Amino acid sequence: MAKIELSNISHSYNPNETNPIYALNPFSMTWENGKRYAILGPSGCGKTTMLNIVSGLVKPTKGKILFDDIEVTNLITEQRNIAQVFQFPVIYNTMTVYDNLAFPLKCRNFSKDKIEERVNSVSDTLKLSSFLNSPARKLTADQKQLISLGRGLVREDVAGVLMDEPLTVIDPDLKFRLRRSLKEINEQYKTTLVYVTHDQNEAMTFADNIIVMDQGEIVQVGLPKDLFERPKTTFVGYFIGSPAMNLFETEIASSNEVNIGSIKIKTNTDLSKVKNKNVKLGIRSEFIDIADNQSTNTVKVKINRIEDFGNFKLLTSTLENKMIKSKIDREKPISEGEVNLYIPPEKCCVYVDEKLI
Amino acid sequence: MNKFYIILKYSFITLWTVFIVAPFLWAVSTSFKDFQSVNSKVTYIPWLDFEPTLEGWKVLIKSPARGGVDIVEPYFNSIFVTCTASLISIVLGTLAAYALSRFTFKVGFVRNNDITFFFISQRIMPPIVLSIPFFIFLSTIGLLDSLIGLVVVYIVLLMPIAVWIMVDFFNRVPKELDETALIDGCNPYQAFYKVVLPNSIPGLIVAGMFCIIFGWIDFFFAFILTFTEVQLLPVKVVALNSSITPWWSLSASALVSVAPLIIVAFVVERYLSKGNLSGALK
Numbered sequence: 127m128a129k130i131e132l133s134n135i136s137h138s139y140n141p142n143e144t145n146p147i148y149a150l151n152p153f154s155m156t157w158e159n160g161k162r163y164a165i166l167g168p169s170g171c172g173k174t175t176m177l178n179i180v181s182g183l184v185k186p187t188k189g190k191i192l193f194d195d196i197e198v199t200n201l202i203t204e205q206r207n208i209a210q211v212f213q214f215p216v217i218y219n220t221m222t223v224y225d226n227l228a229f230p231l232k233c234r235n236f237s238k239d240k241i242e243e244r245v246n247s248v249s250d251t252l253k254l255s256s257f258l259n260s261p262a263r264k265l266t267a268d269q270k271q272l273i274s275l276g277r278g279l280v281r282e283d284v285a286g287v288l289m290d291e292p293l294t295v296i297d298p299d300l301k302f303r304l305r306r307s308l309k310e311i312n313e314q315y316k317t318t319l320v321y322v323t324h325d326q327n328e329a330m331t332f333a334d335n336i337i338v339m340d341q342g343e344i345v346q347v348g349l350p351k352d353l354f355e356r357p358k359t360t361f362v363g364y365f366i367g368s369p370a371m372n373l374f375e376t377e378i379a380s381s382n383e384v385n386i387g388s389i390k391i392k393t394n395t396d397l398s399k400v401k402n403k404n405v406k407l408g409i410r411s412e413f414i415d416i417a418d419n420q421s422t423n424t425v426k427v428k429i430n431r432i433e434d435f436g437n438f439k440l441l442t443s444t445l446e447n448k449m450i451k452s453k454i455d456r457e458k459p460i461s462e463g464e465v466n467l468y469i470p471p472e473k474c475c476v477y478v479d480e481k482l483i
Numbered sequence: 484m485n486k487f488y489i490i491l492k493y494s495f496i497t498l499w500t501v502f503i504v505a506p507f508l509w510a511v512s513t514s515f516k517d518f519q520s521v522n523s524k525v526t527y528i529p530w531l532d533f534e535p536t537l538e539g540w541k542v543l544i545k546s547p548a549r550g551g552v553d554i555v556e557p558y559f560n561s562i563f564v565t566c567t568a569s570l571i572s573i574v575l576g577t578l579a580a581y582a583l584s585r586f587t588f589k590v591g592f593v594r595n596n597d598i599t600f601f602f603i604s605q606r607i608m609p610p611i612v613l614s615i616p617f618f619i620f621l622s623t624i625g626l627l628d629s630l631i632g633l634v635v636v637y638i639v640l641l642m643p644i645a646v647w648i649m650v651d652f653f654n655r656v657p658k659e660l661d662e663t664a665l666i667d668g669c670n671p672y673q674a675f676y677k678v679v680l681p682n683s684i685p686g687l688i689v690a691g692m693f694c695i696i697f698g699w700i701d702f703f704f705a706f707i708l709t710f711t712e713v714q715l716l717p718v719k720v721v722a723l724n725s726s727i728t729p730w731w732s733l734s735a736s737a738l739v740s741v742a743p744l745i746i747v748a749f750v751v752e753r754y755l756s757k758g759n760l761s762g763a764l765k
Contacts, residue, residue, distance in 0.1 A: 203665040233668030
């Protein structure tokens with residue numbers, strides 16, 4: 127277990143060309159010892175590159191990596207003592223399940239007793255005990271992925287376990303149990319876990335801290351609550367949450383009000399210094415509610431459709447020719463045609479040039 | 484339509500089987516005949532049409548001094564040259580193929596694919612093109628008419644086959660397998676021989692089979708690069724054909740020449756039919 131520090135890291139796969147394209151733009155970040163992190167972002171945003179840089183499979187074009195304040199940038203993968211699990215199961219076909227799990231320990235010359243103890247412990251956690259003597263190639267895809275995961279968890283002294291969308295091939299029920307197991311392992315052994323995913327629910331339920339990436343940039347790092355309530359960019363607002371955050375192009379009306387068309391919306395943000403024209407208002411559908419009568423920040427909207435999701439109703443309506451979505455308590459009656467919606471000022475996020483102010 | 488297709492398929496397979504098996508049956512039958520049974524009239528069935536004799540087989544192990552042709556020494560020469568050259572070709576070819584599959588080479592305009600093609604191109608040109616350079620080369624280093632000289636030449640001929648097959652095989656082995664081995668604590672060499680190589684056994688067997696076949700059946704270089712000291716089996720078999728062709732011993736020697744390849748084919752077929760060639764790492 128170690129504190130992992132990435133200092134001014136950037137990476138390009140074609141650094142020697144005249145116009146190199148950077149898969150990762152310069153960033154610095156620290157992963158604290160024993161914490162759980164999720165890296166969240168769309169495909170091709172640089173998540174896997176970041177993991178490969180930490181594990182040593184890719185050498186960064188610029189910057190330094192430190193494990194517990196010791197620089198490891200130039201160390202090869204085998205010397206870093208790090209575990210990585212890939213998206214698809216990678217198993218040693220010619221070995222049994224036991225030998226697969228024992229392999230990382232054998233490579234590092236652990237004693238036979240220690241190997242047996244660790245393999246038995248990990249195979250119990252991952253429900254692989256009954257397959258230990260079977261050839262690994264005969265197992266199903268999700269069992270094979272458990273072996274990959276097991277090889278990552280079998281070393282107690284590992285600096286961190288990096289997982290690159292490891293539960294993609296695993297069925298939903300087992301996925302849920304495994305995420306819980308991973309959390310338990312993290313709490314028990316204080317292993318630093320870094321989990322790459324493009325599934326926000328997976329990230330939200332797994333991690334202490336979420337790192338949101340887009341196009342090689344780290345756009346926000348924070349607690350799931352912060353990411354949800356105060357997304358730092360419109361991308362995070364759009365990417366996190368289902369449905370995505372409601373975003374409206376607005377104009378500044380006063381020091382704390384914006385106009386959506388002819389409607390004034392009050393916010394808790396100080397807008398007195400904003401000169402820019404590109405201003406957007408963001409509000410989560412979860413925070414919008416039906417209002418019984420007109421008051422401040424109440425808007426009259428035309429209902430387009432109501433979808434019943436069982437635990438809530440999703441109301442899609444039109445506000446000044448723009449779509450607005452709100453999650454309404456399913457027991458609450460909704461009148462037909464038009465309805466008043468209340469937009470709480472304290473939950474409004476104002477974005478200037480796509481960034482939160 | 485479907486029935487017609489099945490009939491057509493089985494007819495073709497039957498015809499092809501007859502085409503392949505008939506010469507063998509002819510050789511087996513002829514190897515047990517004597518001069519009279521071959522030359523007097525057409526004979527098919529042993530004990531009815533002709534009296535079987537082991538004379539055709541016996542001469543193969545008799546020394547020329549006692550009226551035999553003695554193919555034992557050329558047989559072991561062929562085994563030595565083919566096996567040694569195949570083994571060295573597989574070792575060197577596998578290493579070259581792994582490098583070509585996993586690392587990027589860039590020398591001027593030459594890239595990995597060009598290097599792979601360069602290896603294969605050795606087999607594209609007609610062997611006659613290589614015969615004079617090889618002759619001069621072996622004669623310069625004093626290895627003409629020697630087993631070691633033949634091994635050297637056969638390595639040049641067989642390594643492209645090994646490289647060609649193994650590059651394709653390694654390309655189908657996911658790079659994540661090597662990376663996982665590195666993460667698990669192997670150095671790059673250990674990752675290769677502890678993880679990648681055991682997963683590549685089917686590819687190695689196929690490459691080995693092709694090397695053995697092409698090495699075993701070569702007549703051309705065995706013929707032009709050897710004279711009196713060393714003789715390989717194909718040259719010896721062809722040399723049996725004199726003014727009066729001894730069909731019986733020629734058939735027997737042809738059968739013993741083909742025997743090792745048939746054994747190789749049976750062994751390899753077991754690996755091929757297991758479907759292990761697919762890489763199947765995911």
